[in-house]
Amino acid sequence: MVRMKPLRDGLPVLTLLLLCLTVVPAIAGAIWVKVFTSAAIFALAARGASVLYARLGLVNLAQVALVGVGGWTVLRLNYATSLPFEVLLLAGAGVTALIGMLLALPALRMRGLYLALVTLMAAGAFQILFTAFQFPNGGSGFWGVALQSPGEMRRPAIAAGDTAYLRYVICIAALGMLFAAWHERARPGRAWAMIRQSEANAMAAGVNVTVYKVWAFGLAGFLAGLAGGLLAGALNILDARSFAAGESILLFALCVVGGVYGWLGAVLAGILYRVVPALLNDWGLDSDLSLVLFGAALLHALMTAPRGIAGQLSGVLGSVGSAR
Amino acid sequence: MKIYGLFLISGLAVGSLYALGGIGLVVLRRATGVLNFAYGAIAAAAAMVCWQFGQWDFPGPAAWLSALVTGTALSLLYGMVVAPGLAWREPAVKAVATLGFALIILGVVSFLWDDAARKLVLPTDKMGVRLLGMKITVTRMIAFFGSIAILIGAVLYLDKTRTGLHMRALADNRDHSALIGIPVFRVETAAWALSGALAGFTGLMFGDLVRLDPTVITFTVIPAIAAAVCGRLNSLPLTFAGGLAIGVCEAMLTLVKPLAPLRSMTPFLLAALVILWMQRKETLTFAREG
Amino acid sequence: MNLRLLGLGGAAALALFALQPAAGAAEPACGLDNGEKATGEPIVVGGINGNAPPGDFSGGTDAAAAYFKCVNDNGGIHGRPIEYIVENDQWNPELAAQVATKLVKDRGVVALVGNGSVVSMAVNAKLYKDENVMAMASACAISDCYENANIVSTNQGPLPSGIGALKFAIEELGTEHAACIGFNIPNNGGWACDWMGKYMESQGRKSTALLMDPAAVDLNSVYLQALAEGVDTILLMLPAGPALGILKVAEEQDGRDMFKWVSPTPLYDPTVPGALGDYWNDSLYVNIELAPFDSDGPDNRNWNAVMDAYGREDDRRDTFSQSGYVSAKFFVEALLEMDPGSIDRASVTEAIKSISGKTSDLLCGPYYVGDFDRHMPNHAGRMVVFRDGRFDVVRECYDIESSYLDPIREQERQLGLTQ
Known part of the structure; x- marks a missing residue:
């Protein structure tokens, strides 16, 4: 079912990546540097949700909540230790991957909408927790919240400025997407493909269905955790309002709009999630009306582009995007 | 002891609101396969329209009717215009698409009614009886007994009427139903209209009993989904029971000091527990559609 | 105000209007009050509000915008008009960081006035400090707003x-x-x-x-x-x-x-x-926190006059609006004491920090800023x-x-x- 075309796939990816690394940060104003940083971060998170959906048909409506978990962990460790940013990032991703796996446990015997709602319940619970405890800002105690101006969230030494940080985020996002792509091509991807076809057959063929399903949730959590850590680095402090349950539903919807079968769809989801609202706001459109416009565009895209915008693009261009 | 009774009654009152939302969601989901995230937004629009008619000095019944009409109209609009375009998609995609509709409604409603202090008042707010020291207004009784009536009505409708039979057939298998000549479109239209009217009623109750704030009402759909999850998105009686259980637990948690500020998590935790409990005897390893 | 439905809902709108003092015939008085339009090089000032579900905190920036317009029609800052750029963060923390960056870095505002964003205060305090820009806020509700060197809010919270x-x-x-x-x-x-x-x-x-x-x-x-x-x-x-x-x-x-x-x-x-x-x-x-909407003091009357003459019809006239008027007025008074040729961020920040002992009938006590690590000038009500x-x-x-x-x-x- 999944046939990759590494060369044809790789060249445009590399070109786009180089373009993003060199041209975009150079010409964008400070606001757009911030906007693109957010977009790249959520593209990475979106990739986590889309792999889960594309490969196993599992719907994760808690991805943004998991980004919050990653961000919380990274901020907490930032103030508790003096570890370098990269270590914090990996630790945050690891913890979030574990939470993602926990989320998978009650969901192992379910599929489709019902499973989606189980994850949504988790997102709802996280929303209340985040609101009640907020994000560590350098205070003491387990929650690490003090009523004070937030302390300093360390950024990587090579990316202290906003523009350098954007480049850094793009690199990590690219690495994360490669990590996901590797999963799809290697052993887990083959196992997922069999599970998707038939769980019974997969099991008969010696595939450990439970492990690979949990693993997929772990991957989604890992990418969300990376995104959360990067977001904490970008904003210095996180706020519970970013991680409401509705946001998780929205990100999943945008994954479907972008296209779930490859990195390009996730990138589009990130752009739709963060760049488009910033553009509408910059154009001075009334915030209520931009909500209407955004909702209408979402519906329209879902109705007219079955394989997402990425699918349509690859139809037009022949090769760009991903393979199916 | 008396204090427990007080919170029990209060919990049942709030629980009936969750139940009401859950039932509206399940009715639609059973007949059309769509879980409507826009249910809360439709309810919010209905509540605002009702308030507006009240401001224009329309007689009460006209204003209440306007809420039901708004709900039905918005729900039908989506069901007739958008839903057919998504009929062939997976249930999860159908569900998240309704979020787009929710955003549109929320945007329009917030545009029309700018942020201001408002209150929705029904004449039944003034009437009531005392039970265990708590006054139960007729509005709360309407919410409670209304949801029971709707529950019974919906169950009878699905069991006894031809359209109900068709709805059940559709819920079981859409393609087969179409093949044996069930008028799928007509049945779905009926379901959208019914669910929309329920959303209008829900909006009226939330606007009166919780608060008249479009954003808050829009997102009450998430705890309402928890009630629906308790009923496996399928069973109306279980959804009703789930809603009441959530309300009562949430109210009772008020008495547990350290947990009281976090008691809004009840819907989500209870739904998760119900799922685990339902799975307790399953030995089947394979996933199935819920 | 919910006047968007005015055409349909006259009764509701009228009821709301009735609460407000009748629009006085009073002429607004702003800045130099000389009736000359300012035409020099604009002084760029920013403002951030939060206006989206779940709330509209735009009263402060609306009032500041009206006051600045009035100042520009009345001599400006010794001939230089104020260009006031208002951004809406829509209660979204990331958007709050973005629009603050736009104002502070891309547009190079000399100060922020009339801010009414809860989210922005929590997210951007560090930016304001790093960039040495002052925020004379008007609508605050969280601790971050009152415990920062670079934020001073007119409302009490x-x-x-x-x-x-x-x-x-x-x-x-x-x-x-x-x-x-x-x-x-x-x-x-x-x-x-x-x-x-x-x-x-x-x-x-x-x-x-x-x-x-x-x-x-x-x-x-x-x-x-x-x-x-x-x-x-x-x-x-x-x-x-x-x-x-x-x-x-x-x-x-x-x-x-x-x-x-x-x-x-x-x-x-x-x-x-x-x-x-x-x-x-x-x-x-x-x-x-401020004087009653219908009180008779000169500043309250002038606030109403300014809003009548320079505000938009759908501007809210709430506590935040009064507060935005006060912030804008004291800001303009501070600018007027400066040499118009040497107005830049550093000098404006310094001028704001040296505001002290200002009074208004809208406030119970004196208004001051000072060079401190926290600010709460308004605490009597x-x-x-x-x-x-x-x-x-x-x-x-x-x-x-x-x-x-x-x-x-x-x-x-x-x-x-x-x-």
């Missing part, structure tokens, strides 16, 4: 206003045990109710914090919780919407006379009386009671006592504003 309400309740209503009902958010309800507790303790009285999730459906239980705790007073440390929700539950339970009802400023809003109803007559006391569809003043300006204000009092001593 929940803490002084809540303590003011409690002080009144103790002295006039005989409160012994108060419940503080607030949102379960650390830097909002948690912060404010915590200090309410300390205040009550310092007065030898009891208090109980009842916190709830902002999206909570179950307001009934919050009310019952107060009942179960045996409190005699309820302090509604909430925005107007949820506070009205609790009041409605209380009305349903006929709880008006079981408790004394007090609240900080949010319930003092032109749209609230219409939503309250006669039931609450003489039973709901609200602390107000008035008390009003709800009566027959309007609010009547029941206690004129009075200050509060709280150890929270110790560093603030020290500032006032240093600036020579108090002994």
